[in-house]
Amino acid sequence: MSALEVLQAGPGVTVQDGGRPGYMALGLSRGGAADRLALAEGAALLRQPPGTALELAGYGGRFRADVACRIALTGAPMRATLEGAPLTWNASHVLPAGAVLEIGGALSGVYGYLTPGGGFDLPEELGARSAHLNAGLGRLLEAGDRLPLAADKGRETGLTLDPVDRFGGGLLRVLPSLQTGMFPEEMRARFVEERFARDSRGNRMGIRVTPEGEGYGLTEGQSIVSEVITPGDIQIPGDGAPYVLLYECQTTGGYPRIGTVIPADLPRVAQAAPGVELRFRFVSRAEALEAEAGYRRALGAIAVRPLVRDPADMPDLLSHSLISGVTAGEEHS
Amino acid sequence: MTAEPCTDFPRIAPIGLDGVIVQFGPALSEVANRAALAFCAAVERDPPEGVEEVSTSLVSTYLRFDPLFLSLEALRADLDARLTHEDWYAAPLPEGRRLLRIPTVYGGDFGPQLGEAAEAAGLSAEAAQRELSQAQVRVNAIGFAPGQPYLGTLPEAWDIPRQAGLTPKVPEGALVVAIRQFVLFSVSAPTGWRQVGRTAAPLFRPESETPFLLRPGDEVIFDSVPAEAWDRLSDDPKGGVTVEPFA
Numbered sequence: 001m002s003a004l005e006v007l008q009a010g011p012g013v014t015v016q017d018g019g020r021p022g023y024m025a026l027g028l029s030r031g032g033a034a035d036r037l038a039l040a041e042g043a044a045l046l047r048q049p050p051g052t053a054l055e056l057a058g059y060g061g062r063f064r065a066d067v068a069c070r071i072a073l074t075g076a077p078m079r080a081t082l083e084g085a086p087l088t089w090n091a092s093h094v095l096p097a098g099a100v101l102e103i104g105g106a107l108s109g110v111y112g113y114l115t116p117g118g119g120f121d122l123p124e125e126l127g128a129r130s131a132h133l134n135a136g137l138g139r140l141l142e143a144g145d146r147l148p149l150a151a152d153k154g155r156e157t158g159l160t161l162d163p164v165d166r167f168g169g170g171l172l173r174v175l176p177s178l179q180t181g182m183f184p185e186e187m188r189a190r191f192v193e194e195r196f197a198r199d200s201r202g203n204r205m206g207i208r209v210t211p212e213g214e215g216y217g218l219t220e221g222q223s224i225v226s227e228v229i230t231p232g233d234i235q236i237p238g239d240g241a242p243y244v245l246l247y248e249c250q251t252t253g254g255y256p257r258i259g260t261v262i263p264a265d266l267p268r269v270a271q272a273a274p275g276v277e278l279r280f281r282f283v284s285r286a287e288a289l290e291a292e293a294g295y296r297r298a299l300g301a302i303a304v305r306p307l308v309r310d311p312a313d314m315p316d317l318l319s320h321s322l323i324s325g326v327t328a329g330e331e332h333s
Numbered sequence: 334m335t336a337e338p339c340t341d342f343p344r345i346a347p348i349g350l351d352g353v354i355v356q357f358g359p360a361l362s363e364v365a366n367r368a369a370l371a372f373c374a375a376v377e378r379d380p381p382e383g384v385e386e387v388s389t390s391l392v393s394t395y396l397r398f399d400p401l402f403l404s405l406e407a408l409r410a411d412l413d414a415r416l417t418h419e420d421w422y423a424a425p426l427p428e429g430r431r432l433l434r435i436p437t438v439y440g441g442d443f444g445p446q447l448g449e450a451a452e453a454a455g456l457s458a459e460a461a462q463r464e465l466s467q468a469q470v471r472v473n474a475i476g477f478a479p480g481q482p483y484l485g486t487l488p489e490a491w492d493i494p495r496q497a498g499l500t501p502k503v504p505e506g507a508l509v510v511a512i513r514q515f516v517l518f519s520v521s522a523p524t525g526w527r528q529v530g531r532t533a534a535p536l537f538r539p540e541s542e543t544p545f546l547l548r549p550g551d552e553v554i555f556d557s558v559p560a561e562a563w564d565r566l567s568d569d570p571k572g573g574v575t576v577e578p579f580a
Contacts, residue, residue: 024395025373025388026545027519028479125539135479136520137539177352178346225360226476228388228395230349250474252390252464260349285405288350293401309508 002067003146012057013141020128031132031248034111034270038075042115044302045072045092045159056112060103068097068116073241076109085277091160091307109167109271120154120309160307166268169276173283174259198272206245215240226254232261354393359395365392366473370550374427381411391474430550437555439530446527455494458556466557480545481519495525506532533572
């Protein structure tokens with residue numbers, strides 16, 4: 001069976017998809033791609049419905065397929081080459097059989113995505129194929145892994161798109177949550193005024209952000225009853241530095257929550273690299289609903305256009321000729 | 334027991350853009366937990382259109398919904414009507430619950446803090462082990478990690494605080510105790526609760542036909558077995574657990 005082979009993997013390469021909703025009552029959170037928008041962008045570039053992709057946390061790796069296949073590269077921009085020739089990020093390409101695709105570190109953002117045409121032909125576990133590391137579902141990929149490729153009905157490649165800018169932190173829209181009112185007014189005012197830096201601590205479960213000034217710790221927070229957690233929740237543990245939770249978060253928690261980042265801004269949370277500046281702003285439910293409608297429209301109608309190749313760009317031309325089956329050697333003979 | 338544990342409850346509160354909880358009390362109590370489980374089962378049987386998932390925590394029923402299809406106001410009105418229509422604090426627990434007997438090795442290497450926990454509860458280690466192994470407890474909620482139950486309510490003496498520091502790591506299957514509850518760990522994790530025993534119960538086996546051993550509302554007895562039984566239990570895919578219908 002045709003497969004994508006992992007020749008070398010960065011420290012956080014996993015198979016991801018839209019996650020597995022429906023298991024909250026049994027303690028299993030949805031999980032799935034940290035940046036849902038990047039998953040949708042990858043699918044749009046291949047003109048297929050969103051399915052499975054490789055999520056590359058911070059760094060890609062080296063990959064090779066034993067048959068020619070289509071791929072799309074989206075999410076955090078990473079330096080990518082095909083047999084040494086640069087490949088455009090946010091675009092779809094042909095990966096010729098046996099050619100080596102190398103993806104380096106993120107230039108900005110955190111999570112890059114490598115989507116194969118047709119997706120991966122992997123068995124479902126509890127209704128999805130995504131790795132949920134915290135639950136022990138799936139695992140980090142490593143050199144030698146072979147991921148079976150599903151049949152690809154599509155043909156088109158050479159498409160590109162202009163991604164929504166979300167790789168450099170910025171403003172996060174927040175709805176009040178269960179304990180927002182427990183935080184003194186002074187703290188809530190400070191929360192929307194000051195700048196936070198994405199801490200080095202963070203993973204698919206959530207990211208820690210450090211305030212410029214003093215923390216947001218509550219003394220009475222110790223006694224609140226453990227309650228359901230939703231992605232986007234901003235928990236304040238004892239040390240006063242907020243944790244913004246992502247899709248692979250735990251299902252319940254007992255730390256007070258100052259608010260919840262709206263779903264439309266979760267890609268921006270996930271893609272905030274350590275050191276990047278984040279700010280929070282409380283919004284009304286009406287504004288959050290409008291943002292949600294806009295986000296879903298954007299997810300459903302990602303505009304792609306032909307990738308115009310610069311003839312002066314020799315390395316890219318080389319990869320292009322590989323695609324049409326002419327070897328680089330013949331091209332130069 | 335009075336029908337209303339607290340006058341401010343039940344109350345409905347949004348969680349994020351696409352969730353609400355119906356809270357039945359400010360802190361864990363048998364009656365608030367029972368109401369949450371009963372209400373959840375009722376909503377599950379007849380969910381409002383637009384509700385995508387229901388779940389429970391210790392004292393609440395949670396509903397995730399599509400906020401662009403179903404407005405929070407409409408959902409709130411629907412839930413309010415259901416809350417007015419029936420006294421959920423007096424509702425029986427949902428049907429289909431089961432009684433599980435989970436063989437447990439107490440004390441020693443399997444429960445290194447049994448003595449400490451017994452002392453906090455004002456009991457001898459032997460009396461503590463007897464009480465814990467004879468208690469029939471309810472799965473109040475499953476949470477934090479897949480298949481991981483919070484069980485209660487233990488006798489009054491077990492209203493012991495969490496320890497000040499964290500145990501860096503308890504093993505999978507660790508049975509820990511605090512605040513009149515057990516937690517049975519489905520993964521190896523740090524905890525502030527005291528480990529009194531260990532089980533080989535397969536709480537979460539994604540590859541199995543029944544990936545989750547326990548469901549909210551189930552009843553459990555952590556029967557005491559000698560340490561010599563451990564090898565046999567850990568070799569048994571079922572961990573020696575027996576399941577029977579209940580109520």
